Amino acid sequence: MSLLVLSAEAASWIVLIAALITTARLVLGPGVSDRAVALDLLTALVAAFAGLRALVTDIDAYLDVAAALALVGFLGTLAFARFIAKRGPRPGEFEKRARLRLRKRS
């Protein structure tokens, strides 16, 4: 087992733990945009994981997986952001922000 394969194996475990932590944020929320951020990071992490698998197994096809994930993740993020912006402010949330700002000033 070469040094590169060894470290790629270790790195894929680290990325897996990172993906689990990101999934926790995806589940916890609390807002839609928090989940959008978590999903965006999750696609980047899984693309990195696919690249690491390509290093460990020496199978090129994993790179196609990474490329497709990066593409679809970007488009998905754009669509998600359009959805959030179109939906507009939820009732009560703007008042909450104003209150937070006032508390800071006083």
Next chain:
Amino acid sequence: MIADALAAASLLEGLAALLVLAGAAFCLVAAIGVLRFEDVFMRLHASTKAGTLGAGLVMLGAALTLDGAGASARAAGVMAFLLLTAPVSAHVIARAAYLAGAALSRATWIDQRAALTDGEDAGAEAAADRGTDG
């Protein structure tokens, strides 16, 4: 096992191993940041900077050592694509979250966009944003 691997490794392999491990560490830092920061905009800092750097370093390490020009080019292409799209998606999410009225952390001192629009106009701007697309 590790000593044998070290003795057999070339310089390029060592460099790629270092890049891959550093990239994984940045990925972990990004995930911890996304979990622990307080509001959407802070979380975007972690995911978009540390996350992209981590994934980019991993793909760079793969591009350096994979067999064949095609595989290396694909890995480099994925890296370039990630670096190009991360700022765009971060901007788009942050703008959408602001227009949707995402709450700011109490640690945030300055809301420059609210100073520009004086707070109340943000809702109207969101409505205009909906209208132009509708």
